[in-house]
Amino acid sequence: MPTNQNKLSLQIASALFIVFGAGLLSLILVGANAIRLGDATALAREERFASRNLAEAIAAIPQQQQSATVWDDAVENVAARDEKWMNENLGGWMQDYFGHHENYVLNSRGDALFASVSGKIRAPEAFSKRADFIVPLVARLQDVMAKASLGQDNPYEALAEVAVVAPLKFDDQVAIVSVVPIISDSGNIRQLPGTEYLHVAVRYIDGPLAQEIGLPVELEGIAFKAASPTEELAGVPLKGPSGEVLSWLVWNPERPAADLFAKILPMLLAVGLTGGIFLLLIVRRLLRVSRELEAREQQALIDIQALKQARREAEAADRAKVNFMSIVSHELRTPLTVILGYARLGKNLSQMPPAKRLDVILQQQDIDAELVKGNVDELLQSATTGMEKISRSGEHLLFLVNQLLDYAKMETGRLEVDPEICDVKEVLDPVIDQMKILTEQKGLELEAEIPSCLMVADVTRTRQIIINLMGNAIKFTDSGKVSVAVTVSKEKVHIDVRDTGSGIENHELERIFEAFHQADLSSSRSAAGTGLGLSVARELARLEDGSIDVSSEVGVGSVFTLSLPRETSQSLKEAA
Incomplete structure (x- = not known):
């Protein structure tokens, strides 16, 4: 349930959005030249679609390769140098189903084991014509594979998604080149990192590829051109690994009322951008203040509860300490009273009844030895009883003191x-x-x-x-x-x-x-x-x-x- 601060912020933000929307609508209604916006939107949309479809066409090539390279059969048959199998799955088949013009299988050192050009098997030496251009991509892939394999004994799952693809300009042709590893799909075939075979696919930049890119959005007259598009054409660049433009994908764009749109576009953009930024700043500020207030309120409630709990604990601790002092005073007073009492009796031993009777007997002329012995025994028994009670009281005091000392050690972590x-x-x-x-x-x-x-x-x-x-x-x-x-x-x-x-x-x-x-x-x-x-x-x-x-x-x-x-x-x- 929103708090009062959130409700207020939402109300203010809604009002601001309504005002901004009304103002923008008014500008659109009074702008006679607003039709240019539609033309620009159409052109931008075409460029986005063309760029996206071009990127997707490039990204599709390694995915097409991985349909046959992430496969236990591929690992086994390439290792066996089965040329027929490689042509049916990694050569001619790639040409027939995906339009790849050239396909090569390389070992981990970058040497060609198999070559297929235009759907026909060629000698592995055919790769040498492309090697200088493709070797840097192979090195990049092996570097990526090494990083993906780091710390793993059988990194087949990580390597199954690894690929390096880029447009390249050969001596006679611009093409998209993709390099992927040939990897086990089950992980049952152990491949030491760095020993994997590689598959290279080459697709030329030509008319069929341009048609595949332009067909979903119906771009008219789409084609690849070496030169940048003229004013009458629209186009997106095809860039190489270093950012250099290798070719242009160009087409005839739709431009309804282009001149009229050009006059009003700067004003609309400025007004819209300024208003949007201003409104966004206000709304963000309101929401931030609201969240801060709510957080402070929640923290205040938490602090209050913590203070109450701390107060209750402190009061309980105080009561415990008071009770403890009462208990300790009682426990110490009892044995001390016994000790002091019997110590006073020992100090005044001559005043005890057995001692007085013994004194009377000793003053008589005729001393009865048995009577003397009985009184001496009684006197010694009284003294012994007192000493035993003093001893027990002292042991009790020692026990209490040891308990206090153990507790003190426990509290200081020295027990x-x-x-x-x-x-x-x-x-x-x-x-x-x-x-x-x-x-x-x-x-x-x-x-x-x-x-x-x-x-x-x-x-x-x-x-x-x-x-x-x-x-x-x-x-x-x-x-x-x-x-x-x-x-x-x-x-x-x-x-x-x-x-x-x-x-x-x-x-x-x-x-x-x-x-x-x-x-x-x-x-x-x-x-x-x-x-x-x-x-x-x-x-x-x-x-x-x-x-x-x-x-x-x-x-x-x-x-x-x-x-x-x-x-x-x-x-x-x-x-x-």
């Missing part, structure tokens, strides 16, 4: 892996043993089905990925089980981590891999985490030439699949 050929069972068994403690603490069942097979992976980073996936599975599963299963396809090793947790909504399945994103963003959420684990895990998998996929059903559970390259001969080379 690296070092793949090697390893056994998936040796990679996963230590992780299963480590995570079994967490499943036992939550009362979950842990199943593992890990056959031994080789894969290409960074052992440390792969364990980091599996720890993250299993940690999430345990974190979000309150009852049931967590399982790890390994399957093998043709090119990949697939590690499935399955849980019976609450599952993930469909619209969250891709977003869970975004940095800082979590399905539950409240600061009071039951499951801890920074929201960076899955983002870092997927990037590590990508760096290992692998992938992480997820499927989930709410209320049933989730399956995260880590796919890594299987050991192959190619992977052995790359690892080496």
Whole structure:
């Protein structure tokens, strides 16, 4: 549907065309001498027809040749030097059906193998009479053929359309000479580029040719003349390869009211040309302005949509950063509180109940060794429990910091892996043993089905990925089980981590891999985490030439699949 600018431009352009047309019509009506226009048009038309028909007659000669030269039989019989066949198809037949006066077959060096003059077989030496004139055309054809054959083993299709044709002036005759290659039409006959045979056709410039050119447009008295046409005749030149005029095709033109037309023609041409150019410039300007306005309008709409989208993305990023800071502050505050609390207890160990009871016992005169030992053990147990909680909190802090560092490396493109050929069972068994403690603490069942097979992976980073996936599975599963299963396809090793947790909504399945994103963003959420684990895990998998996929059903559970390259001969080379 056109825009308002297009409608306006079309209306203005239509009005201008109407005004110009009306003015031109008025000039024609008042121009008493306008009849000259018809005479000139007739003459120009005759010249165009004559030039076109002359060009078509010249161009027809190679087409006539190709009817017999683009043929497997031609290649085979010329190679066999079958003179009878060559005369029936490339010599006398060309004379009888197409009016070719001379026909020659040449080898790739330009030597004549067959000659036919006026439909009769001649000795190949007859070509020597024409050789000096035709050899330049042969060289031009071979140059064209070489370019067409460049880079091709069997360029028969490209060479089937190649030809060189030009009018030439012999010592005793002006003729049209055409040179074409003799080429296989099926491509089944292999011809090395540069070894093709050539066919030369010569048609004299004579009365029958002039009649063929003039008959379609009924040109009166048409003939070829050596001299240029006089004022009473019309004519078109026949030019040689260098642009020299070899002959003229002349005829008697129709010239109704020529003198009257000559007086008004300059004025009409000037007015028409000036008005047409002026109108064309105006219309082009209007259309260009209209297109520019429309393009700017469309670009403005696109820019507005892009700005809105960028704004939404920026707001989402800001919200994610705020949520991330809230999450990180919560995650860091909890272990720090534990560490500081137990550090203060350690600082004031003497104020703990077991220490006070031990002090009272030691002040007694009669010291009960068993009682002392029991209080010392209780005091040491309290200290050990505090140290264990400090250690676990410190490890948690280290895990959080490592996640932040990995994410920072990922964002700057400095996250690296070092793949090697390893056994998936040796990679996963230590992780299963480590995570079994967490499943036992939550009362979950842990199943593992890990056959031994080789894969290409960074052992440390792969364990980091599996720890993250299993940690999430345990974190979000309150009852049931967590399982790890390994399957093998043709090119990949697939590690499935399955849980019976609450599952993930469909619209969250891709977003869970975004940095800082979590399905539950409240600061009071039951499951801890920074929201960076899955983002870092997927990037590590990508760096290992692998992938992480997820499927989930709410209320049933989730399956995260880590796919890594299987050991192959190619992977052995790359690892080496």
